[in-house]
Amino acid sequence: QTVVTQEPSLSVSPGGTVTITCGLRSDSVSGTDYPTWYQQTAGQAPRMLIHSTDTRSSGVPDRFSGSILGNKAALTITGAQADDESDYYCVLCPGGGNWVFGGGTKLTVL
Amino acid sequence: QVQLVESGGGVVQPGGSLRLSCAVSGFPLTTYGAHWVRQAPGKGLEWVAFIRYDGNKYSADSLRGRFTISRDTSKNTVFLQMNSLRGEDTAVYYCTKTSYCKSITCPLGYYYMDVWGKGTTVTVAS
Numbered sequence: 001q002t003v004v005t006q007e008p009s010l011s012v013s014p015g016g017t018v019t020i021t022c023g024l025r026s027d028s029v030s031g032t033d034y035p036t037w038y039q040q041t042a043g044q045a046p047r048m049l050i051h052s053t054d055t056r057s058s059g060v061p062d063r064f065s066g067s068i069l070g071n072k073a074a075l076t077i078t079g080a081q082a083d084d085e086s087d088y089y090c091v092l093c094p095g096g097g098n099w100v101f102g103g104g105t106k107l108t109v110l
Numbered sequence: 111q112v113q114l115v116e117s118g119g120g121v122v123q124p125g126g127s128l129r130l131s132c133a134v135s136g137f138p139l140t141t142y143g144a145h146w147v148r149q150a151p152g153k154g155l156e157w158v159a160f161i162r163y164d165g166n167k168y169s170a171d172s173l174r175g176r177f178t179i180s181r182d183t184s185k186n187t188v189f190l191q192m193n194s195l196r197g198e199d200t201a202v203y204y205c206t207k208t209s210y211c212k213s214i215t216c217p218l219g220y221y222y223m224d225v226w227g228k229g230t231t232v233t234v235a236s
Contacts, residue, residue, distance in 0.1 A: 001171075034219030038155070045204055045226040046155065057224070089155050093219030097168035099145070099157040 002026075004092055006102035012080045012109055020105045021072040022090030028071035033092040035073035037066060040087045040104075049088075050075060077107075085109045112136035112225050114144075114205045119230030126195050130230060132188040132205030139163070139181050143208035143221050144188045146179060148201040149229075158203070160221065161188060163212055195234045202229040 003025040012018035022035055029035060031053050038046035048057045050066035053073060063079045073092070077084055090102045118130040132144065139161075146158040159169040159179035167179050178191045188205060206223035 032217070032219065034217070034222060036222040038223075040155075045228055046223075047226070048222070048224050051209065051222045051224070052220070091155070091157070091223070093217075093222075095218075097160070097218050098170070099160070099219075101147075101155040101157060104154040 002092075002094055002098065002100045004090065004100045004102040006088075006090060006105045008103065009106045009108070012077065012084075012107065014080060014082060014109055016080050017076065017078045018080060018107065019069070019077075020075045020088050020090075020107070021069065022074070022092065022102050023072040024092065024094065027094070029068065029073045029092065031068065033073070033094050035066065035068075036091050037064075037073075037075045038089045038091070039084075040089065046089065080109050082109050112207060114207060114225065114227035116203060116205050116227045116230035119203065119232045121233045121235060122195055123236050124196060124234055126234075127191070127193045128195065128232060130190040130192070130203055130205075130232070132190075132227060134186050134188065134205075134207065137207060139183050139186055139188065141212055142210060144179075144181070145206045145208065145221075145223050146177075146188075146190045147204045147206060147223065147226075148199075149204070150198070150201040153201075156201075159190065160208070160218075162221065164214070168218070192232070195232075197234050200232060200234050202231050204229045 037050040208221040
């Protein structure tokens, strides 16, 4: 069973930088896993931020960026704002027609 | 513009069945795929099933045999048939459009979930 890991919670100061990671318990994440990142605020449907590791979705501010850091996918927010306080999810497709979400990261901006 | 509207949720007893619908507009299902993703109360997102532009289907191992995805391209609607429902199936069920890649050589991972509906709530309880 594929398990995708994320930090359960993180905090960042307004204007600061934070990185959320997305790993595989038993392997390294690569571009062929097509890491995709979503932001979800309370009571709302998720919104796609980044797809295919590092491609920003239309209308997403450029303070959001995606990358591979070491053996994990990463979402970095540079210059965090108060309304970035949300839950963030990554999803990987490590092959075989199976998509696996990470457990989500609750980001607090304080 | 692209829109997905889920319906068919409600309260169902354990062991019962339910069919969810997702009416899509702004894109043809013969060109784009669709996923179902669910979220239990207070929990994270869980992928349920995917139907590709050519009708090929994929579903989560843990749900295969109970949940089936299908579509009616003439009605631009995607369905999720859910059988033998259990309490742990209680969730908001979202329908999503996928990115465009109309070739059988496209890696499956390229069919990411780019636009989401608002979801429909399923409650399994006696």
